Amino acid sequence: xxIGSSAWIEIIQAGAVSLxxxxxxxxxxxxxxxxxxxxxxxxxxxxxxxTEAQTLAVKHFLDSIAxxxxxxxxxxxxxxxxxxxFPGIPLKIVRPDLRVTLIDAVRKKxxxxxxxxxxxxxxxxxxxxxxxxxxxxxEPFDVIITRALSGLREFVALALPxxxxxxxxxxxxxxxxxxxxxxxxxxxxxxxxRSQYGRERLTVSVSSYRLPGIAAERSIVAVRRSDE
Numbered sequence: 001x002x003i004g005s006s007a008w009i010e011i012i013q014a015g016a017v018s019l020x021x022x023x024x025x026x027x028x029x030x031x032x033x034x035x036x037x038x039x040x041x042x043x044x045x046x047x048x049x050x051t052e053a054q055t056l057a058v059k060h061f062l063d064s065i066a067x068x069x070x071x072x073x074x075x076x077x078x079x080x081x082x083x084x085x086f087p088g089i090p091l092k093i094v095r096p097d098l099r100v101t102l103i104d105a106v107r108k109k110x111x112x113x114x115x116x117x118x119x120x121x122x123x124x125x126x127x128x129x130x131x132x133x134x135x136x137x138x139e140p141f142d143v144i145i146t147r148a149l150s151g152l153r154e155f156v157a158l159a160l161p162x163x164x165x166x167x168x169x170x171x172x173x174x175x176x177x178x179x180x181x182x183x184x185x186x187x188x189x190x191x192x193x194r195s196q197y198g199r200e201r202l203t204v205s206v207s208s209y210r211l212p213g214i215a216a217e218r219s220i221v222a223v224r225r226s227d228e
Contacts, residue, residue, distance in 0.1 A: 001053045001054050002053060003032050003035045003036055003039070003053045003056070003057075004029075004032035004035075004036070005053075008032070008053055008054070008057055009025075009028055009032075011054060011057045011058065011062075011212060012028050012031060012057055012061060012062065013028065014212065015057070015058065015062040015211065015212045016062065016065065016094075018210070018212065019062065019065065019066055019068075019209060020069055021065055021068050021069065021094060023065075023094055027093050027094055030093050030120050031057075031061050031090065031093065033119060033120060034061075034085075034089065034090075034093075034116055034119075034120065035053070035056050035057070035060075035061070037112075037115065037116055037119060038056070038084055038112075038116075039051060039056075041112050041115070045108050045112075047083070047084040047108075047109065047112060048060070048083075048084050054213070058211050058212055058213060058214065059211070059214075060086050060090070061090050062211055062212070063086075063087070063147075063172070063211060063218065064086045064087030064088075064089075064090035064091060064147070065087070065090050065091055065093075065094050066172075066209050066211075066218070066220060067091075067145075067170050067207075067220045067222075068091060068094050068095055070168070070170065070207070070220065070222060071091070071095060071098065071143050071170075072142060072143070073097055074097050074098070074099070075097075075098055075099070075142035075143045076098075076099045076101075076139070076141045076142045076143070076164075077091070077098050077099065077100045077101070077141060077142065077143040077144070077145065078100075078101045078103070078137075078141040078143070078144045078145070078159075078162060079091075079100065079101070079102045079103070079145050079146070080103060080132045080144065080145070080146045080148065080149065080155070080158060080159065081103070081104055081105075081132070081146055081147075081148025081149055082102040082103060082104050082109070082113060082127070082148070083104060083106075083109055083147075083148055084109060084112055084113070085102065085112070085113045085116055085127075086147060087145060087147050087172070088100050088101075088102045088125075088145070089102070089113065089116055089117070089120075089122070089125070091145075092122055092125050093120070093122070096122075096123075098124070099124045099125075100124065100125040100126075101125075101126055101127075101128065101137070101141070102125070102126070102127040102128070103127075103128050103129075103130050103131075103132060103135055104127075104129065105129065105130065105131045106129070107129050110127050110128065110129040113127035114127050132158040132159075133158060135162070136162075137162060139164075140162055140163055140164040140165075140167065141162055141163060141164060141167060142164050142166075142167045142168075143167060143168055143169075143170065144159040144162060144163055144167065144168075144169045144170070145169070145170045145171070145172075146159075146170075146171055146172070147171075147172040149171070151182070152171055152173075152182040152183065152185070152186050152221060152223075153182075153185065153186050155169065155171050156169060156186060156202070156223055160225065163225070165225075166224075167224070167225075168222050168223065168224050169222070169223040169224075170220055170221070170222055170223075171220070171221045171223070172218070172219075172220060173206075173218065173219040173220070173221055174216070174218060174219065175216060175217060175218075175219065176206060176208045176217055176219045178219075179206045179219035179221050180206060182221070183204050183206060183221060186202065186204065186223075187202060187204065201225065202223055202224070202225055203223070203224045203225070204221060204222065204223050204224075205221075205222045206219050206220070206221050206222075207219065207220050207222070208220075
């Protein structure tokens with residue numbers, strides 16, 4: 001299968017429908033250009049281990065846009081550890097109303113992100129080389145996301161100081177049971193979450209979804225904060 005072929009387009013279209021997301025041909029073409037640039041750059045630097053066209057469509061693009069419906073209109077969004085631009089850039093493609101900031105500690109990855117942004121002509125999106133714990137913003141973000149950080153508590157600790165009062169943190173996870181185990185750890189007294197964040201209470205929900213050709217479910221953990 002070739003990137004941008006009719007079969008590749010069908011995977012994106014059908015997969016988006018199964019996720020309840022509308023994608024038009026222009027957005028799919030942007031995905032294809034993005035994928036082509038990723039493969040080209042990956043020959044010179046290690047940006048991704050996923051290079052096969054079908055797997056790239058499913059595990060990078062469709063997986064990235066899975067929570068698009070969970071994000072409020074016009075939201076400011078921060079992607080922590082964006083790597084080769086996932087999930088922040090695909091979300092920007094399907095949700096052009098978003099104001100997106102990508103951060104990653106690795107210069108070559110940020111350079112690639114900036115190249116893709118220029119190549120696709122995307123607006124209201126920027127990429128910065130910086131570690132999350134060193135990052136500060138003039139205004140807090142409505143939505144903070146990550147696919148890179150494996151620990152939910154690590155993500156919350158980094159994201160919460162940057163989150164708007166009524167904002168949400170979204171973390172990509174594997175099986176729902178695994179996600180629930182991380183949620184339990186996050187909310188348990190032993191983690192020290194309450195002592196670290198004072199009287200704030202974390203409200204957590206888990207939603208699951210399936211990707212084409214992958215038997216196992218995947219999960220999105222949404223974490224919000226509210227005062228007790």
